[in-house]
Amino acid sequence: MEEFKVLEIKKSVFSCNEKHAEELRGQLKEKKIFLLNLMSSPGSGKTTTLTRTIETLKEKLRIGVMEADIDSDVDAKTISNLGVKTIQLHTGGMCHLDANMTVQGLKGLGTEELDLAILENVGNLVCPAEFDTGAVKNVMILSVPEGHDKPLKYPLMFSVCDVVLINKVDVLPYFDFDLEICKKNILMRNPKAKIIPISAKTGEGLQQWTDWLLNEVRAWKK
C-alpha cells in the first residue's frame, strides 16, 4: 500500500513565527493531538527510526506522518507502507519548516481522529532548529558515524531538543565515537536533554524511546 498525497508547501508570509507556533500548540492541545517534530542531519536514520516507532505504537495510538523533503517521495512511500496516514511535503528548496508551513502540512494530512502527528523535518542540523514548528516536543537524532563532536558545532539544534536519540550504536565498534564524551557534549548544550542510545536496525534502546513517547502523548491528551 502506497497511499499518500504530495503537497507543495508555500513559503510563509508571516514574520511572527513564535506567535503562530504558540497558537498552533494551543489548537493541538484543544484537539488532543500531540505533534512531534523530528529533526536530524541527512542520513542519520530518521525514517528507519520512525518505521520502528510506528510498528511499536500503531496499535496503541492513531498516528499520522508528514514527510518533509526538498524533493523525492521515497520516505513517504516507506511510511505509508506501514498503513498509517502519510503526506509528503515538498519544501521547494527551503531548508526548514516553520509553524505556518506545519499548519499547511497538518491540513493536507487531515488530523481528524489522530492522537499523534509526526513531522519528519528536512535533514539539516542548522535551519530547522531556528523555527518553532508548533510541536509539543522536539526530538533529534544524532548517529554514531557523524561523530561525538556535533553538539559543539551545532549548538542550537541540541539546545532546542527535548530528546536526543543517539542512533546506529550497532556500528560503534567501527567508528571513533565516544558515547560518554558525546553525552557530556550534549548536556553542556542542554542540561535537560533526555539522551537515549538506540539502534533502529537491531532494536536496541527503542523500548525506552517508545515508552517515553507513549507517556508524553497520553499526558498531553489528559
Added chain:
Amino acid sequence: MEEFKVLEIKKSVFSCNEKHAEELRGQLKEKKIFLLNLMSSPGSGKTTTLTRTIETLKEKLRIGVMEADIDSDVDAKTISNLGVKTIQLHTGGMCHLDANMTVQGLKGLGTEELDLAILENVGNLVCPAEFDTGAVKNVMILSVPEGHDKPLKYPLMFSVCDVVLINKVDVLPYFDFDLEICKKNILMRNPKAKIIPISAKTGEGLQQWTDWLLNEVRAWKK
C-alpha cells in the same frame, strides 16, 4: 602547533551574490589562487578528508584553509596542527557562506603566497548549495552511512558539485548502501559529476582525488 585566528563573519548586505562570486573568481584567477569549496552533511568526514589531502599535497602546494562553523574551533585546531595556514570562521548561526562572506574569510586568512585556498563550508546539504562562494570548483562528500538515496532528496547540492567523494567505503559491509545505485542517483542529478569512492580512514581512493585536485590547481595557475 595550533595557530589560527577566529573570525566572526558578518552577514552580507549585498543582494547580487552571483555578480560578487564572478568578481571574486576573476580576482583569484589574476592572483593565481585556486579556491576550493568543500561541502557536505555534518559528520561525513570533511575534516578528515581535508587532513589526508593536506598531508599529500602540502609539499607540492602552498595551502590555506578556512574552517566555517556555527560554533567551536575543533576543526581549525586539527587543521592548523598540520602546519598549514588556517582560520576559523564563525558564521553566527548562519547556515551557509556566500561570496561576500568568503571574501571576508580570505582577507582574514591572508592569501599572499597561496596556491590553494580551501573553504570547508558549514555542514549542511541544503543552503550552501544555493550560494556561489566564488570558488573555482565545488566538491562534496557523501558518506556511506548517510545512504545512497541522498541525491534524490538533496538535488541542488549534487547538481552544483564538480566532484562527489563517496567517503567511508571501509564500512560498506556494515551498511545497506549500494554503490552502483548511488552513482546512478548522482549522475541523474549531474551527468558531469566526477565520482570518487574513498576512505579517508584507510586511504583508499585518495590518490585519485589528490591527483585530480593537483591537476586542477596547476591548470588554473597557467
